[in-house]
Amino acid sequence: MSAPLKNDRFLRALLRQPVDETPVWMMRQAGRYLPEYRATRQRAGSFMDLCRNPELACEVTLQPLDRYALDAAILFSDILTVPDAMGLGLSFTQGEGPRFDRPITTLRDIEALAAPDPEVELGYVMDAVRLIRRQLDGRVPLIGFSGSPWTLVTYMVEGGGSKDFGKVKGLMFDQPKAMHRLLTVVATAVRDYLNAQIRAGAQAVMLFDTWGGVLTPTDYRDFSLRYMHEVVSGLIREHDGRTVPVILYTKGGGAWLEAQATTGADALGIDWTLDLSEARARVGDKVALQGNMDPCVLYASDDRVRLEVAKVLESFGHGEGHVFNLGHGIHQHIDPDRVSTFIDSVHELSRPYHAGRT
């Protein structure tokens, strides 16, 4: 049996249940802006060495919780572990981001792909999840995650990051059947991977659709949303006596919230290009919302940070269903002290929005 959860604000807000304060966490909260992260990273070796070492992955997962009053922990890992486990060979080059040694270049490459066994090829992730849960000892819930099928496929075909997505979209426009075959196997792999994380102890899971926003409305529906829907439909939704909420986040996907709300996800991540008031009006009480302060606000003064936190809280307004977050990952050059101001402001300034509701 796992330890009872001492702070369940995050899970409650995702399920649109009353809370005393708006829960808050940050995408990339375990990361380079923290000197203690940089020290652990240096001991680990490469970024993937750190991901593959459960003890060190656990250590960096917990680091931001020791500094800040965060309401959730997120597994330290990468969105691209699944294609790495499929044999594409992931590495990270200094300043240039992810690279695959063996990208998908032919139809034969697609036919040769199979969904990995997450307890085998991704056993290091499950070991990390189990260890983090033990060390968390019920302080806050643990979030598991993966890249969305479309997002994984962009990297698998491009061989790394891209500016214009010429290769992956070229394949999509020219060989749509092959693209659907590729997405189908990746969606199965993502589903199995997230279910294994849930069995290992992840108490909520998030799909990062980093590149869904580069598609047309029709292509987003057919090549990204459809496969996220498939993943969500296949997820374990009750584990260890609790509902396991699912968060879906398409960066730059604010135009398609209504469609995202029909996937069965409990919450939608929102970037800063959309006001929460508008997002809430559009999705109603179908889903909770997570977001959405511009991460660049954290370059400004404490006063300005408080003001922007207040604006985001006011934009969502009173009532249930808001998890505060940045609209994207925290930047590496942010002052860790500014983050204290940010997190504390969310708790302090959000109380009036929940008064009399718990």
Added chain:
Amino acid sequence: MSAPLKNDRFLRALLRQPVDETPVWMMRQAGRYLPEYRATRQRAGSFMDLCRNPELACEVTLQPLDRYALDAAILFSDILTVPDAMGLGLSFTQGEGPRFDRPITTLRDIEALAAPDPEVELGYVMDAVRLIRRQLDGRVPLIGFSGSPWTLVTYMVEGGGSKDFGKVKGLMFDQPKAMHRLLTVVATAVRDYLNAQIRAGAQAVMLFDTWGGVLTPTDYRDFSLRYMHEVVSGLIREHDGRTVPVILYTKGGGAWLEAQATTGADALGIDWTLDLSEARARVGDKVALQGNMDPCVLYASDDRVRLEVAKVLESFGHGEGHVFNLGHGIHQHIDPDRVSTFIDSVHELSRPYHAGRT
């Protein structure tokens, strides 16, 4: 007196007047996908050497017109010529895009800035415009352009391209007054620059707001749209007996079309993340629309290109006010023969949408 215009479809469509076929041009139509461009570029030296040489800039401007039935020419230049003329020192590094030798780093840098005299510091652009007009001899209209004030400022503060816009947004959040001062002087410079292009012979002008889409709705209004509005309000709108239409294009700005339509621009550029049918429903008959095929469609087969052209035409529907374009610049690896298919398809497939209207 300039030669009479033989093909004015483009100007008519921008003013929502009837045409026989939907006019079409491509952002970056004079560019690296054309072998003749690469040959001229090699003769010229650096990218900026090519921009600064009116004869060669004229040559590459006309190259795509000799291959394709395009309805407009666009001045070969760069969106960053204005800050270069303000003394920041623009260059282009292989594969890494624009760099400024002297970026804006202090408040003193901002105070020292002044709008250049476009006939002096940017005389090479005006010489190119005059030469291109003579050589065009009325075949099609010539488009002049500039980056939007916000977009220019992102490069001026970041010193080049950026992934997260930490420096420029840091300044915006931390020193909003300084940012407004910077945008004010840049907006004046852009206005003067576009007016000089119009006097030299540009028959329509376009503002490229490449980075407006990275802002929150409020910050877009206050830091990007407001200054584009200022620029548009100060432009010469009648020259040489013709209206000079203005096109405003915010990449990733589809959520804010209604606000863009109130700037006085005649047309809005639309990227592919929004259907033209929805865009048209939202702006009504306030403005024309320009766009919006995903440039990656051109990696696919001729049949697929025709199909996607048909979809975009159908999405806009019957009637006035559509200029066909890609949603962003054409990519360098596109096969020039595919572009013929694209351009010819627009003309051929659009006729039924205009039948009985001219």
